[in-house]
Amino acid sequence: MTLPFLATATANPAAQIRAWWTSSVAWVDTHWLQIGIAIGAGLVIYFALSLIRGFALKKAQSAPGQFTLTDIVGRVIHKTKSLVLAIVAIRLVAASANPPIVVLQIIQFVFTVAVVLQVAIWAREIVLGLIQRRAAEGHNETLVNAMGIIRLLISIALFAVAAIVILDNMGVNVTGLIAGLGIGGIAIGLAAQGIFSDLFASLSIIFDRPFRVGEAIKYDNSVATVERIGLKSTHLRSVNGELLVISNTNLLSKEITNYAHLERRRVQFAIGVIYQTTPAMLRALPDLLKAQVEAEGHEFVRSSFIGFGASSLDFELVADIPSADYNEVIAARTAIGIRVFEEMTKAGYDFAYPTQTTFTAAPDGTMILPYAESVTMKTPKPAQS
Incomplete structure (x- = not known):
């Protein structure tokens, strides 16, 4: 007007x-x-x-x-x-x-x-x-x-x-x-591009809430707990105790895994037994592994044969730990592993490790022992007069 x-x-x-x-x-x-x-x-x-x-x-x-x-x-x-x-x-x-x-x-x-x-x-x-x-x-x-x-x-x-x-x-x-x-x-x-970039990244974290203070996250190759979200940087405490100070812009530029909303965490074991294991023992192994997981109070997911290794028959064991605390999960995984080793040893299973066997063949192709048989040296009798 x-x-x-x-x-x-x-x-x-x-x-x-x-x-x-x-x-x-x-x-x-x-x-x-x-x-x-x-x-x-x-x-x-x-x-x-x-x-x-x-x-x-x-x-x-x-x-x-x-x-x-x-x-x-x-x-x-x-x-x-x-x-x-x-x-x-x-x-x-x-x-x-x-x-x-x-x-x-x-x-x-x-x-x-x-x-x-x-x-x-x-x-x-x-x-x-x-x-x-x-x-x-x-x-x-x-x-x-x-x-x-x-x-x-x-x-x-x-x-x-x-x-x-x-x-x-x-x-x-x-x-x-x-x-x-x-x-x-x-x-x-x-002129203030860096400052405003981190400020708006901070506001993005605050409003979008990809994580909060006290939650465990995985950033890049580090697993850490969020201690503080600032206007320019975020403070993370790694599982090893180090304090990681990361600018908010860099923090949001990479993939972040938030473990806070997990009701459970999954752990996996790779188990190899020797080729001399009998078929009956191989068939019984999944049930034995399941019993050990349930005995520790955790949820069994699966156990199955996964392949013929270079020196082992390979099985896998997958279980869910009903906890979001990383330290509790590590302790539970340790307890399951020790129990599995103990019970498999009692049941007569032998764990495989990298081995090689050498076979020697005769000129006609017949397999022979890889070492010479012991020969008894006979002393000649003295001549009689």
Whole structure:
């Protein structure tokens, strides 16, 4: 909306002001009754809006819980300014008083500015409320600490948009301003690319929640527990005790395996027995392995013959450990392995290991022993005279 009373200003502002004053006095003299009625109606509208705001605010504040949707609505209502309600009431009744065009334009301009700023305030409270609600759900210390900079960035963005809208309604050409803000934003973004990259990666971790503090994850070749999620880096404690500090950008650039939501973990054993094992013992081996897993209180998955090895008959044993704790899984796997070794040894099984047997053939192809038979040397009898 362009304001003609600004565009038509002459070189003599005093004369312009006197003209506006004269027209306003004439309007009051001729429309005093309509003005009085409009003022009365405006007061009624203002008090009605104030009562509605007070009632809605009371209802929202009486609802239990913090950072709920009702609480966010209450914060938005609380940020509704009384001045804005008064301007809205004036705008609603202004036309009924038949004011001069200049007065109507001023009222319209003030109404636009007030509403745009109020909408920006509402939008800020809604966005911040939703972010804080997300932080409260996950009890995320990082997001709580980052709320200061998030509030600043959101406020700058929303009020910059509000300022552009207001200037556009004043008749100002905002094309150059928007282009300048865009170029400035690009320059700032390039200058602080690393910082913003890690910051947005941190927010991505907070909102997407690929993992949380205290959860065990596998990153690259490391298995570690998440100790802290910061604005720039995440601290991981490996199973060997080392502290791994990884930037959030690098952390999200690779595949992450989260072990926290596992109800169980699977362990596998490769078992090889010698070729001299009898078929009956081979058939009995899967049941023997199953019994050892169940004796340790874990879930047996399968045990089967998987192939003929170079020096062994190969079996596999697969079991599920009902725990997400990596240390408990390691202990359970150790207990199963020792029990399997113990019971297989008692049952007469021999574990295979890499061996080679050499066979020697005679010139006619007959297999012979790989070593010469012992020969008894006979002492010749002395000659008799």
